[in-house]
Amino acid sequence: MLCKPRQRIRRWQLLLILVVALGSAVAAKVQASEQHYRAFFESSVLPLSEPAHLAPMYDAIGERRFVLLGESTHGTHEYYHWRAEISRELITNHDFSFIAVEGDWHAIYQLNDFVKLRDSVEDNASGDARTLLRNHAIRWPRWMWINEDFADFLDWLRAHNAERPMAQRVGVFGIDMQDPQDSMEHVLAWFQHNDPSNYPQVADAYHRMLDFPEEFRGYAQHLVYGGERLNNQMALAAKLLHDQLGGNPADADKATWVARENALVAKRAEAQFHGATQLGPESWNARARFMHESLLRLAKRHGEESRGIVWAHNTHVGDSAATNMSNRGEVNIGHLLRISEGEDDVFILGFGTYQGSVIASPSWGEGQQEIAVVPAHPESYEGLLHQSGIQQGLFLFDDTARQGDLLAPRHQRAIGVIYTPPNEAYVPTILTRRYDGFIYFDETQALNPL
Structure with a gap:
């Protein structure tokens, strides 16, 4: 009768010894790794x-x-x-040959015009990156690009490019898509000016998205409640531009190439917001794939040796x-x-x-x-x-x-x-x-x- 309690005590003592020993071994291994x-x-x-x-x-x-x-x-x-x-x-x-940054395609492309000394940027006359950045419509978080260090780099790159022909000038490009509305407005303006016959269908497709309260965020809520997905509408402009370019977009004129890149922003942004309504990694991955694909398109645009x-x-x-x-x-x-x-x-x-x-x-x-x-x-x-x-x-x-x-x-x-x-x-x-x-x-x- 008296033996059983003593046996139970010994078992607990043994268990305690094993736990302490195991913990010590793990701690020793962690310490050795450190x-x-x-x-x-x-x-x-x-x-x-x-x-x-x-x-x-x-x-x-x-x-x-x-x-x-x-x-x-x-x-x-x-x-x-x-x-x-x-x-x-x-x-x-x-x-x-080029720099690609974690910034929106449309917004950063205006900085590309600046560093390449293109006449389309008003501040080119002064050559002042700080003036350009202070007045630039970059979305929140603005400090990522509206800061002293980046301004210094843009001024240096502009001066470096000034001594080179346009074909050899190094550009700055955004490969992100967190502000698709500006890209869509750019695409609409391109179709209105360059392809008026297709403008009405592109405008109708895009306004299906832009008419939501808060636009893409409103679209995500629309999907949560079982609404129709607009992936075909968001892909329409990119497809029309791809067809016009005959499958060789890297060789397109500058205006058409820029329009197509902005159209691809809208297409991928739809996939990102659709992914946000699903369980899993698709929202993040849509953004990652756009960045990767955009980078490779930039490389192709700049040539095989770029x-x-x-x-x-x-x-x-x-x-x-x-x-x-x-x-x-x-x-x-x-x-x-x-x-x-x-x-x-x-x-x-x-x-x-x-x-x-x-x-x-x-x-x-x-x-x-x-x-x-x-x-x-x-x-x-x-x-x-x-x-x-x-x-x-x-x-x-x-x-x-x-x-x-x-x-x-x-x-x-x-x-x-x-x-x-x-x-x-x-x-x-x-x-x-x-x-x-x-x-x-x-x-x-x-x-x-x-």
Whole structure:
């Protein structure tokens, strides 16, 4: 009778010992992994205090056709400064032909006219990017492009282009589609002026969408309540323009090519908003596929020997297959481009920070604020880099960095246009597979909006 309680006590003691031992083993494994990462960072970091320190990265880029430059926020001065520095070098000494940014096609194309010194932009006479940007109708979040760093880069690119014939001038293009209404208005104006016979049917198709309260957002609500999908209507203008171009849109005159690109914005935007009403990744993927396809169309437009630079958030350029995005079926430009063009033709550079300040907003559509970036989680990549004592540095990843513990996912910080610390977003990431290189800053400063 007295033995049974003692046996039960021994079993619980054994169970407790096993739990503690298991927890200790897991903790030891985590600690060993963290130590491995810190040792890797300390041994592989390259200095980055002046532009000349980027030379090893240019060697790694070699003859690759596409260079994707990321950012872990949409409002950090250092990211814009170093992306501009890298872009100047690639354009000046490596024959890169165009820059594609995470901005709306229609809005950014007006900046393209500016940097190429086309007479259609009123501010070309003064050559002042700041005046142009302050008066430019770019949607919220305006600070992404209406800021001192981007203005400096546009002024440099305009001066660089002024010494070259039009065919050799480097342009800036948007490959996003978050403001489809402006693109639709552009397409309607093109049909009214250039193809009046087809204008009525295109206008009728587009106004089916534009007549909803809040336009595309109203359309999404219409779908939720079982309304008719308007995918054929939104695809009509793109099809008519494609037919007119005889299947060779890359060789079209400038006005017709621009109209077709804007028509494709409307077509893909419909797919994005339809996807938003469904369970799954289709809304995100519609945007990602548009960015990828738009980039490839730009490359084709610029010729077989053209080379392109992309500025976009890490979430878009860092290969989604090396993150938990793949678990949700989500793709992005980096992943799609590595598949379509091959990894040897794509170089992806990520950016990250431990702490500092950033321009962001506390909620969607609200005004911009300078917000303190709180120290990163100690177990994140940024946390381990901080613990390694690295203030600023460049990392380049080869096959030796893609094995063993370095293939274990770890959190990487991601700050978007909305930032409400202490609420933080982190993406489980295999850093050395997500990127070909990485630039880290221990502390960063906010952009200076115009």
